Amino acid sequence: MSRSFSGCKRCKARRQKCDEQRPTCGRCKTAGIQCRYAMQLQWGGRAFSRSRFGACMGNGGMQKLEYSPGEFIYTTKSSEVSSNNSSLITKPVDPFSSLSSEQKSLLHHFINDASQITACHSGMQNDICRMLIPMALQTPSLLHATTALSAIHLQALHNQSESVKSAPDIARYMASSLEHFRKELQSPSSKGSDALLATARTLCLAEIHSGAIHPNSWRAHVEGAKALMTTANSGRQSPSPQSSDGFRCYLDRWYRSIVSLTALTGNGPPIGENIEQPSSVVVAHLDSPDYLDDYWGFTVQLSAIFRQIGAVAWRIHPNSRTPDQKLIQDKDSVEEDAAVLESSVYRLMDQGADTRPTFYPGVVEGLTETCIRNFILCNEAFQHSALIQIHRRLRNAPATSPLVQQSVKRILECTIQIGPSSGLSPWVMLTTPLFIAGCEARGEDRETVRQLLSALHDTIRVPNVLQSLKFLEQYWANQIDERENWSHFLDRMQFDFIPY
Known part of the structure; x- marks a missing residue:
């Protein structure tokens, strides 16, 4: 704030020579000259009118309240004025300010x-x-x-x-x-x-x-x-889908599903599963509520079946056996597990044909009918992927088996119906079923797989999709015979790869 004097003795005596660049006193101001004897108080090194606080007076956010002659304070005019002008007296914070360009x-x-x-x-x-x-x-x-x-x-x-x-x-x-x-x-x-x-x-x-x-x-x-x-x-307790801890629920869903895809297509030991689990327990989870997971494109119950396929496949894997164990001892139990898993997949297919899929709470309201249809097709493609793995990895059926080829063609049909999309569609989840179908594809179906995987890479730009196509070409060219499945090929090539 500033204060003006009524005059100065020097100005009275030598009015014409008082021309220093100073604030103007009362009498010198009348004469239009500058007086070096006047005094001005400053705020933060600036004149009050040019200070940040003084600027608030100009935009109407503050007012001068004089509570006795010559004594005053500054205050806001009203709560309404303060809220209306909050954007003028506050500076937004940039959360990325500490990051490099x-x-x-x-x-x-x-x-x-x-x-x-x-x-x-x-x-x-x-x-x-x-x-x-x-x-x-x-x-x-x-x-x-x-x-x-x-x-x-x-x-x-x-x-x-x-x-x-x-x-x-x-x-x-x-x-x-x-x-x-x-x-x-x-x-x-x-x-x-x-x-x-x-x-x-x-x-x-x-x-x-x-x-x-x-x-x-x-x-x-x-x-x-x-x-x-x-x-x-x-x-x-782990959070349920209805839990307010949405982030932990999301992370739990990610973990469960990545473990499932690892079990379905990988050649290592299953992660977090009991490999000696008996057949009677394999489908006990099917009585629990099911959800079509919109993050992965397949249902929770199908995810559990993926994990069991991997567990049974590892039980008969040569690297999991001790020298005194014989494969012949496991053939009956493996066939029993394969039959139970196969019937479980068909049970899910039958249920899906009669009912609309159930999504996690709050999801379906934001989905279009086209998106829901694509989720159903995506889930069906994963169901047929499970059937192929049951026949090829557990039963060691040849790739030319009619049941295997039937599932290959249905996966390609589902993928074509979903169609290429640059994102925000179940299309982005189809690398795994396309790869599984590609491993068993014959004739023209191989060219269809090439085209679909190329289109998938061109739209979502994930290098692993291109890697998947590259490995398929190697597998087609170097497969020993039709009974050598992808997991056998991985062992022979010493890869650790997941088509996702």
């Missing part, structure tokens, strides 16, 4: 583009970003894992899917994420946190999407997620 760009790409490759509809994409991004801004390991996943997709968009695994910037982000991850795992404050599980999930997806084939690359993160979930869930 490269990190900002990659997060922006993840939010708008890369998040679509793991989302079947807009509601899922919004949920993924809403849950992951705020947590990533507070968790360095998750931040670097997310930027790595985004960089993988961005490089594929630039037609560089083949060079993703050797890209230095992607390797740098992955290494940085792992370094922070190790530190965070050792911190007592983060023990069992959702952020650590989210990091394990994102690192796993980054490894898979890049087309990793080395042992214990992506699988190590699934095993790590299992350990984290065991720690987090000890002493408390």
Whole structure:
């Protein structure tokens, strides 16, 4: 604030020579000259009218209240005025201000583009970003894992899917994420946190999407997620689909489904399953409520069947047996398990033909009829994938078996009906069933598989889709005979690969 004098003795005596550049006193102002003897108080080094506080007077947000002659305070005019002008006196905070320009760009790409490759509809994409991004801004390991996943997709968009695994910037982000991850795992404050599980999930997806084939690359993160979930869930019940803990429910769904796909297509031991589980217990879960998981495109009960297929297949795998065990002892029990699993899949098919699928609470309201139809087709493609694996891996049926070829053709029909989409459709989940069908395809069906996988890569730009097609070409060219299935081929080539 400023204060003016009524005059000064020097001005009275030498009015014409009082021309210093100073605030104007009362009498000098009348004469139109500057007086160096007047005094002005300043706010923050500025004149009151030019200070931030003084500016509030100009926009109407503040008022001068004089409670006695010459004494006053500043106050807001009213609560209504204050709320109306809050945008004028507050400055928005940029949550990305601490990030580098490269990190900002990659997060922006993840939010708008890369998040679509793991989302079947807009509601899922919004949920993924809403849950992951705020947590990533507070968790360095998750931040670097997310930027790595985004960089993988961005490089594929630039037609560089083949060079993703050797890209230095992607390797740098992955290494940085792992370094922070190790530190965070050792911190007592983060023990069992959702952020650590989210990091394990994102690192796993980054490894898979890049087309990793080395042992214990992506699988190590699934095993790590299992350990984290065991720690987090000890002493408390897992959240139900109706739980308010939506993020933990989402992570639980991711873990259950990635383990299921690993069991269905991988050649290693099943993760988190009892490989000696008897047939009588295999389908006990079928009496529980079922949901068509909109994140993965298949039902919860079908997911459990995938895990049991992997458990039974590993029980007869040569690497799981001791020298004194004989395969002949298992043939009857394996056939019994195969029959139970096959009837379970057909039971799910019959149920699906008569009823509308049940989605998790709050999901179906945001889905169009076309999207629901595509989910039904996607789930059917996964059902036939399970049938193929039962016949080929458990019963060792030849690829030319009519039952196998019938399922191959139905998977291709379902995929064609869904049709290519650049995202926000169950189309993004079809790598696994297309690959399983491709392993057994014959004649013109192989060309159809080539075209569909190429279209899938061109739309979602996941390098692992291109890797899947590359491996199919190798398998078709190098398969010993029609009884050698994909898991046998993986053993022979010493790959650790999941088509997702």
